[in-house]
Amino acid sequence: MNILYINNVMDVGGVEKCIIKLSKLMRANNKIVVATVGGKLEKELDLLNIKHYNLLNTDSKSPYTILKNLKIINKIIKEEKIDLVHSHHRMTTLYCKLLSKINNFKLIHTQHLCIEDKIRLTKLTLKNIPVITVSNSAKENLVMKYGLSKSNIKTIYNTIETTNNDYEIDKQLKNLNDKDMFTIAHISRLVDYKGIYDYLEIAKQISKKDTNIRFVIIGSGPEEENIKNYIKNNNLQEHIFLLGNKSNIINQLKYINLVLLCSYIEGLPLVPIESFSQGVPVIGTNIGGTNEEVIHGKNGYLVDTKDINGFIEKIMFIYENKDVYDEMKENSLEVYNEKFNEEQYYIKHIEFYSSILTK
The missing domain is CATH 3.40.50.2000 (Glycogen Phosphorylase B;)
Structure with a gap:
């Protein structure tokens, strides 16, 4: 053919x-x-x-x-x-x-x-x-x-592709891992409909708490300069890190604890599938496509679009309950192998x- x-x-x-x-x-x-x-x-x-x-x-x-x-x-x-x-x-x-x-x-x-x-x-x-x-x-x-x-x-x-021969890990991401930080990622093209500003607001509010939670953004796009300005203007340089595009997302995910997907519209996003393949749970918006990947309470949680408090509540619950988090990691791999x-x-x-x- x-x-x-x-x-x-x-x-x-x-x-x-x-x-x-x-x-x-x-x-x-x-x-x-x-x-x-x-x-x-x-x-x-x-x-x-x-x-x-x-x-x-x-x-x-x-x-x-x-x-x-x-x-x-x-x-x-x-x-x-x-x-x-x-x-x-x-x-x-x-x-x-x-x-x-x-x-x-x-x-x-x-x-x-x-x-x-x-x-x-x-x-x-x-x-x-x-x-x-x-x-x-x-x-x-x-x-x-x-x-x-x-x-x-x-x-x-x-x-998705589960192997990548590029094993170079972002230095900032590796540094956070070495410091035993709980790292939460946003991975997408940097456009508004991906909910990037909701992610920034979530990070801003959690940064006020005394935790080892840090946030990384992987990707590039038209909102990149605005995001840099947001981080600077809100003095979040020690809490949010803009890592740019990565061609080896699979290998970067090995250094990430949790992924957020704040999108307003999707088809079937690849980021949750990539995350599950590496045992990383996802908290995503309850929209078409994403809600066929994330099984609420099993391999992550579903939250209404623009529900900042809902995201924060689920993040803190996972962060504070290691047994729940560990079970979700196992379930993430199971869902990947069964469906994707x-x-x-x-x-x-x-x-x-x-x-x-x-x-």
């Missing part, structure tokens, strides 16, 4: 990590090529000897850019003799849907978020296209808000691909 994975970018993010994982799993028995605008994770494809094609800005409404992208994708499909296109972005799916009218290939779309925008575009793009959703909440969202057929949608939970393991992810994708190709 010749497969084209296509997306808007190849930056450091959950969607891009899924493309890397699929490429790794599928390349043994299939020909894999990837097309995106490009980004930092292109180097991961290079290491896998997977060809990457560059697109122009997929968000552009310029007729020239749209026509140019259609021409680039059409050339890839013909030259690489593509049987199946697996798209991870609405615009790239629309491009490929148009091209499927003149080419003999099958098209699949993965919906990674519980979206609420661009209703007409989404309906136009995804109607009659086989769709994978990363959570049941994302599936219900497409059915209820966009009127898509449930029979055309299959949920496949994400998995690599083998299930691979088998379910192969089965879905085969069902589409044989129709």
Whole structure:
């Protein structure tokens, strides 16, 4: 099978990590090529000897850019003799849907978020296209808000890469570990909808208590400078540490005690899965996707969005009850192995691909 994975970018993010994982799993028995605008994770494809094609800005409404992208994708499909296109972005799916009218290939779309925008575009793009959703909440969202057929949608939970050959641990993180601090992490792109300012407020309030709790932020993004200013203006330099992007999150997690996920919207975030694989519990917001990963009271807790006091209460309960924390660590590994393991992810994708190709 010749497969084209296509997306808007190849930056450091959950969607891009899924493309890397699929490429790794599928390349043994299939020909894999990837097309995106490009980004930092292109180097991961290079290491896998997977060809990457560059697109122009997929968000552009310029007729020239749209026509140019259609021409680039059409050339890839013909030259690489593509049987199946697996798209991870609405615009790239629309491009490929148009091209499927003149080419003999099958098209699949993965919906990674519980979206609420661009209703007409989404309906136009995804109607009659086989769709994978990363959570049941994302599936219900497409059915209820966009009127898509449930029979055309299959949920496949994400998995993650559990090994990384980069063993370099952030010096600040290692220092906190050496001092026996209880380290709580926020790991995401630094954007508002990830609840980063809620995390900062939680850290600010807990910093007033006499505890060994410290907070680290892993990631980068448009809010980075504002976060630096917040930490400085509130004199939190000894309590909150901005560590930047890390390509080896799995290894960093070995030095982290607890992860917070304060997001307002998700699909099926990878951070909890990565955390559980290393026995790290998660306190997250009770939103679609996250509430299919975090089992309240077992491998973490669920809290209402923007409930600062709710987060603080659960953090302090875990911090002050080591027996509860230790049990949650064991449960986290158990949930990972039961629901999010690599083998299930691979088998379910192969089965879905085969069902589409044989129709």
